[in-house]
Amino acid sequence: MVTHSFYARDNRVIRYAESLAARGDEVDVINLRARPDAPREERVNGVNVFCLRDRFSKHGESAGDYLRPILWFFLAASGWITRRYGRRRYDLFHIHNIPDFLVFTAWYPRLRGARILLDIHDIVPEFFASKFSVPLTSWRIRGLQLQERWSARFAHHVIIANHLWLDKYVRRSARADKCSVFINNVDARVFQLVPQPPTDGAPVILFPGGLQWHQGLDIGLRAFQKIASEFPRAEFHIYGDGNEKPQLIALAAELGLQNRVRFFEPRPIREIAAVMARADLGVVPKRADSFGNEAYSTKIMEFMALGVPVVVSRTKIDQYYFPEDVVRFFESGNPEAMATAMAAVLRDPRERAALTARAQAYAAQHSWDTRQADYLRLVDDLCDSKS
The missing domain is CATH 3.40.50.2000 (Glycogen Phosphorylase B;)
Structure with missing residues (x-):
């Protein structure tokens, strides 16, 4: 799995990775390091976690400040995957946006037959427009829509985070039969009810x-x-x-x-x-x-x-x-x-x-328990399609 985020804070990525590891799959995750004292490599609940780049503070306010560390992560991830694939033949790469073009970090394994699953956490053109106050008619937004289409074509399947975005995504970037919706279903193992003492008037x-x-x-x-x-x-x-x-x-x-x-x-x-x-x-x-x-x-x-x-x-x-x-x-x-x-x-x-x-x-x-089997089936179907 590839994510330009902090694995320990990203419940969506954790759910997928631990579901695979729990059934015996070998799972590696490459992500960011949040603190100087955090390890570069560790094994967490059966998942191998690798930190390729540091991000100890949020991106700057300009689009350039936002994009620059993403590009450095892209280059680091692409090199890491290409080198590691020589000795560890991954069957599937589950790539998490933002950005969509992280799918291309797995260009070499895809040429060798590995399957690519793109996960759209946030729909990028609209996210960028909102974050940087850019009109949706801007050439920059059209460019982001183009990279969205290219990324969708490169992937063998696309997961989208909600049904409203599915309709929009299908209209401009991918066939409906190539897409699935997985919302952020709550993980009942982590978010479980624990009785709390009554409030003392200080809510x-x-x-x-x-x-x-x-x-x-x-x-x-x-x-x-x-x-x-x-x-x-x-x-x-x-x-x-x-x-x-x-x-x-x-x-x-x-x-x-x-x-x-x-x-x-x-x-x-x-x-x-x-x-x-x-x-x-x-x-x-x-x-x-x-x-x-x-x-x-x-x-x-x-x-x-x-x-x-x-x-x-x-x-x-x-x-x-x-x-x-x-x-x-x-x-x-x-x-x-x-x-x-x-x-x-x-x-x-x-x-x-x-x-x-x-x-x-x-x-x-609507917990993850109700969708976990669907995700595992999707992974198996993609891996089976290699042969």
């Missing part, structure tokens, strides 16, 4: 994830300010990193919340699951007028599985997947509406209990 509101503009954390901060006086001991904890972090820290101070809002560094997936389990309320304030409108939020299902109520902005993707009675929706982009939703959940313990009970049942019906 913790939590957001774990990327700190980008489309995530709407500025909306979350403004909403929290509106309920701060009603819940004087409440705190807002934010775990993550991203290019909006300095602005969010400044906004918290501007709103007079510097002693009520706490920022934490990202954590490995099993550690963040324990943090989430102790929260009183999860929030997902994505903007509906941006990339976030169609980007599936893994954290929603994770909160649900842990028995934590979650307040969610009303976006196209989340309305597609989540019934009205398993989360508390609010109008996207509206701090007042978000504040009302947060306060309503925090005030009423009976409604909170009913909401989390329905949410847990929904999460159990």
Whole structure:
């Protein structure tokens, strides 16, 4: 597997890799190193993990700053794969975007018959347009759509992270019979309900994830300010990193919340699951007028599985997947509406209990256990097609 991310924090990659390793497959993952003290190589739950490049901080704000380390990773991964394939004949390469063109790191094994599975975590043209405020009519977006098509053609099969993106992807880049949808189904081994002690009147509101503009954390901060006086001991904890972090820290101070809002560094997936389990309320304030409108939020299902109520902005993707009675929706982009939703959940313990009970049942019906066999079958079919 190839991913320009941190394996220990990427639940989607972990699920695939550990599912394969658990049945006896040999799995190697090449990824980034998050800390100077992290090992270059290690074996984690049966998976061999190799860190090819370091990334101790987020990319810069310009498109060039963002692309440069990706290109260095591409070159390192391509060389590593080509050299290693001489002594370790991989049957399948599962390549995770961003970017799509990471599929070409496996050019040599593909020439020798290896199968290529491309996994679209995020649909790149729309992601780039949102991140760098580029019009969808720009020549740069057309270029990204072209690399999307080339990458899809190079792969033998494409996994796409949600059904809304499937329709878009099929229209412009690949045949429908070459694509499958695997959403970020929650891993019940990691996100399992553990009874927590009752809150002592100091509720913790939590957001774990990327700190980008489309995530709407500025909306979350403004909403929290509106309920701060009603819940004087409440705190807002934010775990993550991203290019909006300095602005969010400044906004918290501007709103007079510097002693009520706490920022934490990202954590490995099993550690963040324990943090989430102790929260009183999860929030997902994505903007509906941006990339976030169609980007599936893994954290929603994770909160649900842990028995934590979650307040969610009303976006196209989340309305597609989540019934009205398993989360508390609010109008996207509206701090007042978000504040009302947060306060309503925090005030009423009976409604909170009913909401989390329905949410847990929904999460159990859509856990990774329900899709794992489909993924393993897809891998086997691709490997069998070599002969």
